[in-house]
Amino acid sequence: MNDDTSPVHRSGFACLVGRPNVGKSTLTNALVGEKVAIMSARPQTTRHTIRGIVHRPDAQLILVDTPGLHRPRTLLGERLNDLVRDTLSEVDVIAFCLPADQKVGPGDRYIAQQLAELMRGRRAVPVVAVVTKADAVERSVMVEHLIAVQELAKSVEREWADIVPVSAKDGFQVGELSDVLVGHLPEGPELYPGGELTDEPEAVMVAELVREAALEGVRDELPHSLAVVVEEIVEREGTGDEKKGRPPLLDVRVNLFVERDSQKAIVIGRGGSRLRSVGTEARRGIEALLGARVYLDLHVKVAKDWQRDPKQLRRLGF
Numbered sequence: 001m002n003d004d005t006s007p008v009h010r011s012g013f014a015c016l017v018g019r020p021n022v023g024k025s026t027l028t029n030a031l032v033g034e035k036v037a038i039m040s041a042r043p044q045t046t047r048h049t050i051r052g053i054v055h056r057p058d059a060q061l062i063l064v065d066t067p068g069l070h071r072p073r074t075l076l077g078e079r080l081n082d083l084v085r086d087t088l089s090e091v092d093v094i095a096f097c098l099p100a101d102q103k104v105g106p107g108d109r110y111i112a113q114q115l116a117e118l119m120r121g122r123r124a125v126p127v128v129a130v131v132t133k134a135d136a137v138e139r140s141v142m143v144e145h146l147i148a149v150q151e152l153a154k155s156v157e158r159e160w161a162d163i164v165p166v167s168a169k170d171g172f173q174v175g176e177l178s179d180v181l182v183g184h185l186p187e188g189p190e191l192y193p194g195g196e197l198t199d200e201p202e203a204v205m206v207a208e209l210v211r212e213a214a215l216e217g218v219r220d221e222l223p224h225s226l227a228v229v230v231e232e233i234v235e236r237e238g239t240g241d242e243k244k245g246r247p248p249l250l251d252v253r254v255n256l257f258v259e260r261d262s263q264k265a266i267v268i269g270r271g272g273s274r275l276r277s278v279g280t281e282a283r284r285g286i287e288a289l290l291g292a293r294v295y296l297d298l299h300v301k302v303a304k305d306w307q308r309d310p311k312q313l314r315r316l317g318f
């Protein structure tokens with residue numbers, strides 16, 4: 001990728017946040033383009049569901065989902081918001097969506113306050129204010145709205161990294177938003193080999209099923225640095241027979257990467273007991289997903305700081 005015309009390749013994660021109905025899903029689809037839209041089979045409350053991947057010659061932008069920030073009314077709500085904050089603290093850039101056709105309100109202010117916490121400190125995450133549904137308002141309303149959005153940042157004593165008005169409906173400034181978000185990504189190689197993912201969302205879903213199973217019950221002990229790489233999904237020859245209603249047998253080989261030996265021990269469990277149940281659980285999901293019998297081969301490996309180190313990422317086959 002590093003030739004004269006594209007000297008820098010960037011890659012990383014972004015998250016679209018905002019009140020319900022502000023246009024996050026529509027914008028995700030507009031950014032990603034229909035061809036590569038990926039919808040995960042996973043429920044909304046789980047973390048790091050990949051909503052879509054923006055493939056560009058100069059960058060790969062991975063859009064991750066969160067359950068949404070809202071004012072907690074219950075303890076569960078608070079817990080959920082903690083999870084959201086964890087996700088948000090890990091992404092490279094946050095896009096805070098505020099619809100042009102609605103005044104900045106208490107819901108937006110609540111989210112702004114939450115984001116303010118993430119916008120400071122050593123690992124501050126840049127937040128881009130995205131004014132969605134630009135097509136729905138007159139220019140004068142847009143101008144007023146942009147001022148209100150600017151004021152919102154001031155009210156929490158922060159600054160937005162950028163403010164970008166867009167319309168997912170007519171495509172206005174969607175490319176610009178993509179450029180702005182990519183500008184906040186670190187330099188790095190493609191995290192998901194191009195093409196493959198677009199043609200094979202199965203691999204992503206398989207990885208997510210394994211990841212979910214591996215995190216089940218140990219979410220608090222394991223940091224979020226668990227990388228799951230599907231090495232291969234191959235059909236074992238001569239095992240399927242449609243006429244006899246026998247599904248094929250697939251060999252699915254998956255590597256789980258953690259950052260430390262202690263984490264490896266957690267994933268594997270005493271005498272390998274935990275890894276076996278992770279395998280059983282994940283296999284069930286994969287069989288349901290792929291409609292095949294599955295032989296699932298899981299390997300746990302230690303790769304220090306894999307998330308940030310391009311060399312490691314390459315070694316891991318990213």
Ligand SMILES: Nc1nc2c(ncn2[C@@H]2O[C@H](COP(=O)(O)OP(=O)(O)OP(=O)(O)O)[C@@H](O)[C@H]2O)c(=O)[nH]1
Nearest residue numbers: 019020021022023024025026027133136167168169
């Ligand atoms: N006029 C206009 N309407 C839009 C635009 N984007 C989204 N909408 C509409 O706004 C509504 C909500 O859009 P979604 O994309 O579902 O919003 P969301 O933020 O993902 O909603 P939640 O999933 O509830 O969080 C839908 O009726 C969309 O058709 C836009 O650019 N312009």
